[in-house]
Structure formats: C-alpha cells, structure tokens
Amino acid sequence: MEFRLLGPLEVVDGGTTVRVGGLRQRTLLGVLLLHRGRVVPLERLVDAVWDTDPPSSARDQVRNSVWALRKALGDAAGRVVVTEDAGYRLDTDGHVVDADRFADGVREARTRAERGDLDQASALLRTALGWWRGPALAGLRARLVRDMATGLDERRLLALEDRLELDLALGRHGEVVGELTEIVGEHPGRTRVVGQLMRALHGAGRSADALTGYQRARRHLADELGLDPPAELRELEAAILRDDPEPAPPRPALQAAEASRTRGRAVPRTLPYDVPDFTGRPVELERLVALGAGARTVVISTVEGMAGVGKTALAVHAAHALADRFPDGQLFVDLNGFTPDRVPTSPEDALAVLLSSLGVPRDRIPPSVDERVAMWRTEVADRRLLLVLDNAADAKQVAPLIPGGPGCLVLVTSRRRLTNLDGSVPVELGVLPEREAVALVVAILGAARVDDEPEAVAELVGLCGHLPLAIRIVSAHLQRRPRWTVRSLTERMAGEKRTLTALAAAADHGVTTAFALSYRALAPDQRRVFRLLGLHPGVDVDPYAAAALAGLDVDVAEAVLDQLADEYLLQQTGPGRYTFHDLLRAHARACAEDEEPATARHEALTRLFDHYRHAAAEAVNLLDPHDRDRRPRTEDPGGPLPFGHDVAAARAWLDRETPNLLSTAAQDGRHSHTCDLSLILWRHLEQQARHREAEALHTHAVASARAAADPLAEAGATRNLGRTQWYLGDLARAERLLERALGLFDHSANPLLTVTVLNDLATTVFQLGRHDEAIDHCERALAICAGTHDPTGEMQVLMTLGNGESLRGDDEASSRYLHQALRLAHDVGNRNIEARARLNIGDMYAGTGFPDTARTYLEHALELYREIGNREGEAAALANLGSVHTRLGDERRAARYLDQALAFFQQNGDRRWQSVALREIGTLHARAGRHEQADRHYGEALDLVRQIGNRSAEAEILDRLRENALARSTRATE
Structure with a gap:
C-alpha cells in the first residue's frame, strides 16, 4: 500500500x-x-x-x-x-509513504549538492517537491494533526528554498523571478526568499525592482513584527547598490538543511504551555535568550532557586521565545528530582523518553545507560535542539542527557546548585522584586481590579513572600471572587495564624499562608477531599480512587477534583488524572494530620486500599478468568468499576494504575492488602516483565505474612517470589523458595496451591538437570488435578511435562503432552495457556527439523500474546521466530526478531531468555560463516546459563560451540 x-x-x-x-x-x-x-x-x-x-x-x-x-x-x-x-x-x-520518499529525495539532493553536483541536486529537489499535492493532510482539522502537519509544510518550504538557491547558483535568475515573487507574496516574513528574489531580480538586470522589494520587506517587518531587517538583507541591499555582479547569498546554499534533519519524522515539540501572563525576570530572560541566540556549540544554562520561585515558568517561557532558532525540535523532560514520594527519574529512563520523542522505536532502545547515551548523542549529532530538563536532582542525573554535537541549548532547572555540571552557565532566581511581583498580580487580575488599592496589592505580595507560586494562587483566589477587594483578602491572610512545619523547610511563611487561605476558602466537602488526598501514597489519582478515599459517589468526587484543579490546588495531568504540586501535597498531608482523627485517616486509606484491591482483582479476572479460583476473592466495597466489563479498558486501567497498586502494597501494617495484591498482580507483572517490581512486592508480602503469622499467605507470596527468581535467572534460590512454599500449608486443604507450587518446582528442577525428580513432581500434581477437576493446573503440568520430555530427548512424548495441553486450552478458551502451548509446540518443531510448521505455531502464539497484552510472551515468541527464520535462511527477518527480543529481555533483567536470544543470534552468525561473532554471542549466553545454573541450556550451547569450531576448522582447510 x-x-x-x-x-x-x-x-x-x-x-x-x-x-x-x-x-x-x-x-x-x-x-x-x-x-x-x-x-x-x-x-x-x-x-x-x-x-x-x-x-x-x-x-x-x-x-x-x-x-x-x-x-x-x-x-x-x-x-x-x-x-x-x-x-x-x-x-x-x-509499504510506501510519500513523506518518506520526499525526505529521501531531499537528503540525496543535499548530498549531491555537497559534492558539487548542483544541476542534479536541483533536479532531485524538483522530483521530491513533486510528491506534494497541497498542504500536508489537508482537510483534517484536529489540532494535533494540524500542529504536526505544519512541520511537514515547513520542510516543503525549506526544500523549495534550497532548490531556488541551487537555481540561482546555476545562473537561472530570470527563470525563478516569477516563482519567487509568488512565494514572497504568500510569505512576506520569510527573509531568505526575500533575499533570493532580490538576487534574482538583480541578476536579471532589474536592480531597481530588487531595491524596491527590499523596502517593501523592511516596511512589512517593521509594521507587522516590530523588527528591523536582518543584517544579511541589509548587506545584500548594500551589495546591490554597489552593483556587485553576484551578491553573496544571505545564507550559504542549502544551509536550511539545519532545519530539516529530522529524516522524514515529525519535529518533536514537547514544551509545556507557556502561561500568557508571564511577568518579570527581564534580566534573567535576556540572558537565557542571548545564550540560545548565540549557540554555536552545546550551551548549558542552569536555572536554580527555591521551590515555587518560578524556575520552570522562566525556562519554558525562554524556550518558547527561542523555539524558532532550534528547528529540529524542542524537548521537555521532568526529572522528578524533588517530587515527594517519587524516585528521581534515572538517566536510563530519561534517555528512553528522549529517544522515543525522536522517533526511535522502543525495541531499538538499548538496555544500558552507556549504550543509550551513545545512541542519543548519535541521533542528535547533526541537529539543532532545545532541551529543557526540569526539576533536576543533581549533575549526575543531567550529565548523560547533554547532547554531544554543536548547536544545541540545554536549560536545566533545579532547587539545588549544580556546581559540578561542567560548562554550565548558572542563572539564579530569587523571589520577585516588588515591582515585578505587583505586575504579576496586575497581569492576572487586570489593572481595573487593583488600581485603586496599590497599598493593599503591595501588602498582598508581601504576605506571599514575593514568591510567584503563592502570588498566582492568591490572585487566582481573587479572580474567582469578583466581589472581594484586595484589602479584604489581605485582612484574611493577616489573620491566618496557622503554620505548617511540613512546609517550613521548603518555603517561607508567606507560601504557607497562601496555601492555608486557599484551603480555608474551600467548601467543607472540598477541604475534606483535599486533605484526604494528601494521604494517598501513590503518584496520581482518578475520580474512582478519590471517591473511595473520601467515601463519595464517583460523580461527586470528579466534580470536587475539577473544582480543586480550578483553584490551582491540584494539577490535571490528563483526562481524569490529577496530582499535586510538591508543596501542596505536603500541605494537604499536614492538614489531614491536623484535622482528621487517626481512626478517620485509617478508615479513609482502608476504603482506598479496598477499592484498589477489588478493582485489580476484577481487572485480572477479566483478563484471565480461568485462573480466578487461584486468586483471593475480594469483597466488593461498592461503587462502579473504573473499566466496567471491558477487557481492553481493564488492561489499560491495570497498566495505568500499577504504580499506585504497588504503592498500596508497600504500606506497612496492611497485611491482607499486601498479600492479596501479591496474589492478584503476580501474573500481570510477569507478563509485563516487571520482575524487579514484582520482586519488591512479593518480598514485602512474605515479610508481612510472616509477621502476621499467616502461613497460607506466606506460602502464596513465597511461591510468587520463587517464580520471580526463576525469571531473574537465580534457579537455586527459586528452588529453595518453592520448597519452602510447599512446606508452609496443608496440601489437602489447598489442592490448587499445591498443584501450582509443584508445577513451578518441576519447571525449575527440569532446568537444573534433575529430570526424574521433576517428573515425580509433575505426576504428583496431575494426580491432584484428577481428583479436584482442575483443568488449568492440568494444562500447566502437561506443558511442563512436554518441555521436560523434550529436554530428555523424547520428542514423541513431548509432542503428545504439548498437544494435549493445547487441545484442553482451546476447548476451555484459555488464551494465556493456548498461547504458551503454541509457543512450546513451535519450539519443539523447530528443534526437530520442521521449521515451517514451527513458524505457523509461533506466529499464532505471537498474535495471541499481542491480543492479550502479554509482552513477556510476545518477546519469547519473537526470539523463537528468530531462531526459525535462521533455519529458513531469512537472515534479515531473523536478525530483526532476535534483536527485538534481546533488547526487551536485557531491559527487564530476564537472564534466562537473554541467554536464549544470545544463543540464537550466535547460531545466526554461525550459519552465515561469521564464526568469531558466533563465538562471542555463544560465550555471553554460556556465561548467563552458568550463572543461572541451567545445565540443560549449558549443554546445548556447548554443543553449538563445538559445531561452530568444527565449521570454522573445515572452512580454514578448504
């Protein structure tokens, strides 16, 4: 297509x-x-x-x-x-995309121009521009589309300017006059084409018309933009007056390529909204703009100051003012350096965000910070980028994010002086001077509102400590109360005696007073929701969680959240998602501790945690209904579910709320919530390959269950922790944990858990090379399944037996067990197990010399995994498909699948599957005759399986190393 x-x-x-x-x-x-x-x-x-x-x-x-x-x-x-x-x-x-063809043509033209082949470069640009049929995506009115399409239209104009530049260099002055006249008429502010038209007219013997065009452009710039003509145009006018035969162009030919190096991708523009009433900071703003305007190498400026002083507002305002000087993109990243209850964003994660913003696919982003730094600096080496790194913790967090190439500007904001950030230019912000503080009040409220009360306005900004954040809050408070005077507000503020020790270290009493006043002005139900939200342990909140926390209907809670956002006491981060500013979170928590009895705070959190636990259980039940009996049955606390009964919505909710669910499970003294969430979330975390988070959750659940003397809960959490160790590649520890889990509970009273632990233990022991012992565990588990009618457990055990028999070399028995599991899964509609069975059968057929059959099973498994959102399974299917395509001789596809799989497993710490992917990449190189590269990958895989203790995998890799050595020896003697 x-x-x-x-x-x-x-x-x-x-x-x-x-x-x-x-x-x-x-x-x-x-x-x-x-x-x-x-x-x-x-x-x-x-x-x-x-x-x-x-x-x-x-x-x-x-x-x-x-x-x-x-x-x-x-x-x-x-x-x-x-x-x-x-x-x-x-x-x-x-498939073909015309924008990619256009971009390829422009790049080729610029390459030809750099080599001096101007005629061919001009022809290539004409061909590339011929792909355009009108404005990009004409007819689509959506704001997001129009914003991005504008970038494409700009690249068309730049390419057109480049082609005209080439034509002028080739002496085609008269031929382009008409075209240039039309373009200048449409875009009178584009000084490059104005200069091109002047040169074309002068070269065609029409110097007087060229000078008239200059005067017309000068008037337009002055009348419409308040600007003088740039120096280049003034120099061009002087050259024409001197009657130079060929005046120098305002810019070298094709220098507009600076603004077109995005390789066909949309220019990333992720700057936040620039507040329209930004006021003050003229010296600091001038300094930042001057730094950006003169950037010929990487320039780093650090905007430093206390919380609420307006660091982010200044950086964003300066970035918007400079945006047109950095045509390859303007990027913003919140580093969460001083965000309460948030771990500062790691350089690895920040680099992943930046690379994704530049269009690098997720599966191409390498796992280590050094590799990501290298990729980031390579991607931006020839670009002019503006990068805002907000809320930095320290220089170590920032340094890996600094571009290596010239022509970029980096603005860093931090509450800490970043004295050891090499080459940085600090801009330190204090509170606003009184004149600027008063001007900010006027900008927000309007002069008519405050002109009659200059003394009250001065007192107001004094009570706010001249801090921009506090001034904005109280001014917004007044803005929503048109009958209030400034004096009435200052009297209320002066009478506010409360202090908040929680804020003392972060701000002064003026901010505390401003927050307290806004809080006191709320209606009683709004105040209650605000302070209870301060108890929330997670990152953000939706109306359903807020309703549970406050014991309200969801509609009422949503209305209150919107009201708090209108008062600037909450920030809306997206549809239905709310969070606090750092200082306001502390203020809300302090209000709750002061005004809510301990029992009321405990009850509110219990309602919240009950909501999260029940909603998580119902979401997982929708996604995996066949394992419902193996999960705790949670009591419905009442109220609607955030996702109704929609499977896709449940998956999205689970992905979105996982940080909040993990924060809930991490609370001390909440044994039942912690242990239940361990049992509810284990499969979701496993399928998303969030193994480190799973490890923390299950470890806490084990300790919590042990402290509560609950052996059954401890067994479930210990089993989950054992599985996590299996994924992380510590088979010996996995076996110890699973053995401990097996000894903690009454097997006759809990047959489902017994089957689950025995199956996991068998899988682990198989990989440790003790096949007979593993089969004993499987047979015991199947006997229990037969007596309890447990089809889910039976299918899982059958797959373990099938994989184990394959390890023992009995392919016939392996096929029988795996196909039996597949039939059962298909009959009962268990897509999770069906996908895993197809994956295992595909692997079996690949190993027994039937790659075409293997590919059919694996492609179906991949499709199922993608449908159910199982990322770990998807990556496993890609790894196995890579192996199959190696056998089929399709090296390009094999390499793509294996590279994607390896990147995923490296990123998530799964050493077991890393070793598989490395082994198969080694085989790909071996079959292509690249024996040294094969040895290197085999060696890395061997190191991993030896760390894991997987003897079967070790034997397989050693066999392939020997085969590679033999092939290399044979080739050397030929």
Whole structure:
C-alpha cells in the first residue's frame, strides 16, 4: 500500500484508492501516519479526535474506529495498525509513504549538492517537491494533526528554498523571478526568499525592482513584527547598490538543511504551555535568550532557586521565545528530582523518553545507560535542539542527557546548585522584586481590579513572600471572587495564624499562608477531599480512587477534583488524572494530620486500599478468568468499576494504575492488602516483565505474612517470589523458595496451591538437570488435578511435562503432552495457556527439523500474546521466530526478531531468555560463516546459563560451540 499525506490524506493499494471511512477514521490514520513506527497512546488518540471535552465513551469509540480502519485497509490481523501496550502503532514496513520518499529525495539532493553536483541536486529537489499535492493532510482539522502537519509544510518550504538557491547558483535568475515573487507574496516574513528574489531580480538586470522589494520587506517587518531587517538583507541591499555582479547569498546554499534533519519524522515539540501572563525576570530572560541566540556549540544554562520561585515558568517561557532558532525540535523532560514520594527519574529512563520523542522505536532502545547515551548523542549529532530538563536532582542525573554535537541549548532547572555540571552557565532566581511581583498580580487580575488599592496589592505580595507560586494562587483566589477587594483578602491572610512545619523547610511563611487561605476558602466537602488526598501514597489519582478515599459517589468526587484543579490546588495531568504540586501535597498531608482523627485517616486509606484491591482483582479476572479460583476473592466495597466489563479498558486501567497498586502494597501494617495484591498482580507483572517490581512486592508480602503469622499467605507470596527468581535467572534460590512454599500449608486443604507450587518446582528442577525428580513432581500434581477437576493446573503440568520430555530427548512424548495441553486450552478458551502451548509446540518443531510448521505455531502464539497484552510472551515468541527464520535462511527477518527480543529481555533483567536470544543470534552468525561473532554471542549466553545454573541450556550451547569450531576448522582447510 501507499500512504499519501503530502496533501489530502490518501491510501492507494495496487493502483486503486482505498476508501477510508469518516473524519474520525481519517484523523486516526493521520495521527498514526505522523507517528509512524511509534506507539501512540490511546489517550493521545482521544485528544486528537476530540480537541476538548471528549465523551465518556471516547476510548471505546477510538477502538471501534481502529477496527473500522483496519477493515478498510484489509488489515484484519492487525499487522499494519498494530495494537501495542496501551495504544496503537502504524507499521509501514513494506509499504510506501510519500513523506518518506520526499525526505529521501531531499537528503540525496543535499548530498549531491555537497559534492558539487548542483544541476542534479536541483533536479532531485524538483522530483521530491513533486510528491506534494497541497498542504500536508489537508482537510483534517484536529489540532494535533494540524500542529504536526505544519512541520511537514515547513520542510516543503525549506526544500523549495534550497532548490531556488541551487537555481540561482546555476545562473537561472530570470527563470525563478516569477516563482519567487509568488512565494514572497504568500510569505512576506520569510527573509531568505526575500533575499533570493532580490538576487534574482538583480541578476536579471532589474536592480531597481530588487531595491524596491527590499523596502517593501523592511516596511512589512517593521509594521507587522516590530523588527528591523536582518543584517544579511541589509548587506545584500548594500551589495546591490554597489552593483556587485553576484551578491553573496544571505545564507550559504542549502544551509536550511539545519532545519530539516529530522529524516522524514515529525519535529518533536514537547514544551509545556507557556502561561500568557508571564511577568518579570527581564534580566534573567535576556540572558537565557542571548545564550540560545548565540549557540554555536552545546550551551548549558542552569536555572536554580527555591521551590515555587518560578524556575520552570522562566525556562519554558525562554524556550518558547527561542523555539524558532532550534528547528529540529524542542524537548521537555521532568526529572522528578524533588517530587515527594517519587524516585528521581534515572538517566536510563530519561534517555528512553528522549529517544522515543525522536522517533526511535522502543525495541531499538538499548538496555544500558552507556549504550543509550551513545545512541542519543548519535541521533542528535547533526541537529539543532532545545532541551529543557526540569526539576533536576543533581549533575549526575543531567550529565548523560547533554547532547554531544554543536548547536544545541540545554536549560536545566533545579532547587539545588549544580556546581559540578561542567560548562554550565548558572542563572539564579530569587523571589520577585516588588515591582515585578505587583505586575504579576496586575497581569492576572487586570489593572481595573487593583488600581485603586496599590497599598493593599503591595501588602498582598508581601504576605506571599514575593514568591510567584503563592502570588498566582492568591490572585487566582481573587479572580474567582469578583466581589472581594484586595484589602479584604489581605485582612484574611493577616489573620491566618496557622503554620505548617511540613512546609517550613521548603518555603517561607508567606507560601504557607497562601496555601492555608486557599484551603480555608474551600467548601467543607472540598477541604475534606483535599486533605484526604494528601494521604494517598501513590503518584496520581482518578475520580474512582478519590471517591473511595473520601467515601463519595464517583460523580461527586470528579466534580470536587475539577473544582480543586480550578483553584490551582491540584494539577490535571490528563483526562481524569490529577496530582499535586510538591508543596501542596505536603500541605494537604499536614492538614489531614491536623484535622482528621487517626481512626478517620485509617478508615479513609482502608476504603482506598479496598477499592484498589477489588478493582485489580476484577481487572485480572477479566483478563484471565480461568485462573480466578487461584486468586483471593475480594469483597466488593461498592461503587462502579473504573473499566466496567471491558477487557481492553481493564488492561489499560491495570497498566495505568500499577504504580499506585504497588504503592498500596508497600504500606506497612496492611497485611491482607499486601498479600492479596501479591496474589492478584503476580501474573500481570510477569507478563509485563516487571520482575524487579514484582520482586519488591512479593518480598514485602512474605515479610508481612510472616509477621502476621499467616502461613497460607506466606506460602502464596513465597511461591510468587520463587517464580520471580526463576525469571531473574537465580534457579537455586527459586528452588529453595518453592520448597519452602510447599512446606508452609496443608496440601489437602489447598489442592490448587499445591498443584501450582509443584508445577513451578518441576519447571525449575527440569532446568537444573534433575529430570526424574521433576517428573515425580509433575505426576504428583496431575494426580491432584484428577481428583479436584482442575483443568488449568492440568494444562500447566502437561506443558511442563512436554518441555521436560523434550529436554530428555523424547520428542514423541513431548509432542503428545504439548498437544494435549493445547487441545484442553482451546476447548476451555484459555488464551494465556493456548498461547504458551503454541509457543512450546513451535519450539519443539523447530528443534526437530520442521521449521515451517514451527513458524505457523509461533506466529499464532505471537498474535495471541499481542491480543492479550502479554509482552513477556510476545518477546519469547519473537526470539523463537528468530531462531526459525535462521533455519529458513531469512537472515534479515531473523536478525530483526532476535534483536527485538534481546533488547526487551536485557531491559527487564530476564537472564534466562537473554541467554536464549544470545544463543540464537550466535547460531545466526554461525550459519552465515561469521564464526568469531558466533563465538562471542555463544560465550555471553554460556556465561548467563552458568550463572543461572541451567545445565540443560549449558549443554546445548556447548554443543553449538563445538559445531561452530568444527565449521570454522573445515572452512580454514578448504
């Protein structure tokens, strides 16, 4: 298929135009095309379709539209519009995108121009520009589409300017006068084309017209923009007056390539909103703008000061002022250096965000910080980028994020002096001078409101400690109360005697007073919700959690959250998601501790934790109903579920709320919640390969159950911890934990748990090479399944037996067990186990010399894993498919699958599957005759399996090392 976005959106398949349905589907396709190759979160698609006020059914409508879009594209399997994580990705591999053709043509033209082949470069640019049929994605009105499409339109103009520059260099002055006259008429503020028209007219013998054009441009710049002509145009005018035969161009030919190095991708622009009433800081702002304007190498400026002093506002305002000087992108990253209850963002995670913003697919981002730094600096080496690193903890957090190439500006904000950040230029912010503080009040309230009370305004900013955050809060307070005077507000503030020790270290009494006043002005129900939210242990909150915490209906809770956001006491981070500013969180918590009795605080948190536990259990039950009996039955605390009975919505909710669920489970003294969440979340964390988080959760659950003298809960958590160690590659510890779990409970009273632990133990012992012992565990588990009618347990044990028999070399028995498990899974509709069975059968067929059959099973497994959102299983299927394509001789596809799988498992610390991927990459190199590279990968895999203690895998790798050595020896003697 061919996707056309350089003009009205079109899709062409085999010469026939594909009819893509209504505006909503076309908008979705437009957004996915602009982000091609990258995952677009569902919430961003909702924002694209509904610029404001999306309906409550928006997410479902987007999913329905995606289904309809796939149908229109003939993509029933979802291989073009790919479901991935909590969003969608457009995979254009094997398809044509006109924007990519355009970008390729422009790059080739610039390469030819650099080599001096100007004629061919001009022709290539004409061909590239011929792909355009009008403004990019014309007819799509969504704000997100238009913002990104503007970047494409800008690249067209830059390419057009480059082509005209080449034509002038080739002496075609008269030929381009008409075209340039038309462009200047449409874009009179583009000084480069003004200069090109002046040179064309002068070269065509029309110098007087060239000078008239200069005067026209000078008047436009002065009248419309308040600017003088740039120095380049003034120098060009002087050259024409001197009658120079060939005046120097305002910029060297093709220098506009600076602004077009995004390789066909949309220019990333992730700066936050610039507040329209930004006031003051003229000296600091001038300094930052001067640094950015003169950037010829990497310039780093650190904006430092106390909390609430306006560091972020200044950095963002300066970044917007400088944005046009950094045409390859403007990026913003919150490093969470001083965010309460948040771990500062690691350089690894920050680099992943930055690389994703530049369009690097997630599976191409390497695991280690050094590799990510190298990739980041390579990606930005030839770009002019502006980077805002907000809320930095220290220089160590920032240093890996600094670009290595020239022409970039980095603005860093921090509450700490970053004295050891080499080459940085500090800009230290204090509180606002009185004149600027008063001007900020005037900017927010309007002069008419405050002109008659200058003394009261001065007193107001004094009570706020001249701190911008506090001034904004109290001014917003007044803005919403038109009958209040400034004097009435200052009297209330002066009478506020409360102090907050929790804020004393972070701000002065003026901020405390400002917060307290805003809090006291709330209605009683709003005050109660605000202070209870301060008890929330997690990152953010939705209306359902707030309703549980405060014991309210969801609609009421949502209204209160919106009201608190309107008062600037909460920040809305996305549709239905709210969080605190750092200081306000501390203020809310202090209010709760002062005003809520200990029993009331405990009851509020119990309601919240009951909500999270029950909702998590119901979400997991929707995703994996066949294992329901193995999970705790939670009491319904009342109220609607956040996701209803929608499986996709449940998965998205679980992904979104996992940080809050883990924070809930980490609370001390909450034995039942901690242990239940260990049993509820283990599979979700496992499927998402969040093994380190799982390890922390299950470790805490084991300690909590032991402290509560609850052996059954301890057994469940110990079993989960054992499985996690298995994934992390510590088989010896996994075996010890599983043996301990088996000894903690009454097997006759808990047959399901017995089967589960025995099966996990058998899997571990098989890998340790003790096959007979493992089969004993399996037979014992199958006997229990027969007596309790446990089809889920039976299928799991059958797969363990099938894999174990394969290790023992009995392929016939292995096939029998695995196919029996597959039939049972298919009959009962257990897609999790069906996917795993197909994966294992595919692996078996690959090992027994039937790669085509193996590929069929593995592709079906991959499809199932993607449908159910099992990322760990998806990566395992990719690894096995890579192995199969090696056997089929398709090296390109094999390498792509194996590289994706290896990156995933390295990122998530799964040493067991890392060793598999490394082993198969070694085999890929061996079959291609690259014996040294094969040895290196085999050696890395061997080190891992020896650390793990997996004897079967060790024997397999040693066999392949011997085969590689023999092949190398044979080749050397030929």
